[in-house]
Amino acid sequence: MEYQRRGSASIEVKGEGVAKDSAEAVKWFRKAVEQGDATAQGNLGAMYYNGEGVAKDAIEGAAWTNIAAASGDEIFVKNRTLTERQLGPQATLAAQQRSKEILKEIEAAKRGAAAAPKAPTAPISPIAETPKASGSGTIVSVDGHVLTAAHVVAGAGSVKVVTVRGTTTAKVLPTDEANDLAVLKLAGGSYTALPVAASRTIRLGQTVATIGFPNIQLQGFSPKVTRGEISSLNGIGDDPRAWQISVPVQTGNSGGPLLDENGNLVGVVVAKLGMTAARATGDLPQNVSYAVKSAYALALLEPYLDSAVGTKPSSEKLRFEDMVAKAQQSAVLIVVY
Numbered sequence: 001m002e003y004q005r006r007g008s009a010s011i012e013v014k015g016e017g018v019a020k021d022s023a024e025a026v027k028w029f030r031k032a033v034e035q036g037d038a039t040a041q042g043n044l045g046a047m048y049y050n051g052e053g054v055a056k057d058a059i060e061g062a063a064w065t066n067i068a069a070a071s072g073d074e075i076f077v078k079n080r081t082l083t084e085r086q087l088g089p090q091a092t093l094a095a096q097q098r099s100k101e102i103l104k105e106i107e108a109a110k111r112g113a114a115a116a117p118k119a120p121t122a123p124i125s126p127i128a129e130t131p132k133a134s135g136s137g138t139i140v141s142v143d144g145h146v147l148t149a150a151h152v153v154a155g156a157g158s159v160k161v162v163t164v165r166g167t168t169t170a171k172v173l174p175t176d177e178a179n180d181l182a183v184l185k186l187a188g189g190s191y192t193a194l195p196v197a198a199s200r201t202i203r204l205g206q207t208v209a210t211i212g213f214p215n216i217q218l219q220g221f222s223p224k225v226t227r228g229e230i231s232s233l234n235g236i237g238d239d240p241r242a243w244q245i246s247v248p249v250q251t252g253n254s255g256g257p258l259l260d261e262n263g264n265l266v267g268v269v270v271a272k273l274g275m276t277a278a279r280a281t282g283d284l285p286q287n288v289s290y291a292v293k294s295a296y297a298l299a300l301l302e303p304y305l306d307s308a309v310g311t312k313p314s315s316e317k318l319r320f321e322d323m324v325a326k327a328q329q330s331a332v333l334i335v336v337y
Helices: 008-014 022-033 038-050 058-069 074-087 089-115 275-281 294-301 320-328
Strands: 133-139 145-148 159-163 166-172 182-186 207-212 224-232 242-245 257-259 265-272 289-293 331-336
Touching: 022 038, 038 058, 038 074, 058 074, 058 089, 074 089, 089 159, 089 166, 089 331, 133 207, 133 265, 145 265, 145 294, 145 331, 159 182, 207 265, 207 320, 242 265, 257 320, 265 294, 289 294
Parallel strands: none
Antiparallel strands: 133 145, 133 331, 145 182, 159 166, 159 331, 166 182, 207 224, 207 257, 224 242, 242 289, 257 265, 265 289
């Protein structure tokens, strides 16, 4: 989807009478947005959404478009409608939350300027950081503990998590790097948790699935579901800590849940064979992915999943789509800064 823009402020983007310079356009939009200029707000949203002059960030673009649409401008109202349709409910909630944060930041900046009116005017710095990485995860306790892969949050300065209820911050608890597992703690609240089941009952050939958020800038922010089978009871090089699975996964699926047919988490997606394996073997791997067994996740979760916060595994037989709908309530997008 290509955002529409309005007004002569977009001359630098279109190259009308001057050389096309998206970065320069972004700079001028930033100078105007804090003054409440709806045109600048909407045009800045378009720049973020389309990745012009700034790193592409669909949520940041949608957040600025929400603010601009409040003016009633028909173009920005249309952009907002198209965005919500494309992003889906979880990312739309994240954008709405980001809009509130932006407005608070603008007010804080205005108060700071009023307190020191004679201070030299400094260039406006970017309001939102560009994420370093993203991945998937699963809420596994009603208190907000999230299970994911350790490499998803490696080197994180800060972490935000997009749940079905909106976006919140998360703290990284001690990780298990040897098994590529990590636990996060969401900010206060009560959450819908996915049961974690023992992995010892899983059989070769059993149907499994995952739900996650791969390649969010390309594929969008709505959750993606894939399924397959347990291809081997051991992982790479017969590693007994993992399963080989035929579930198709992509960048961004890391940390997502491996689900059994009852909707229990029985593993954590951590890797797939890709181009490195293709160069080594001369053949492109087909649906060769790996998940760490839940036995190792349960050991890491033990301090957090006591009788007060844990969720018992389910033995209820569900239709696949019903199982997915239930699991979706606990699946989360993890964004690392």
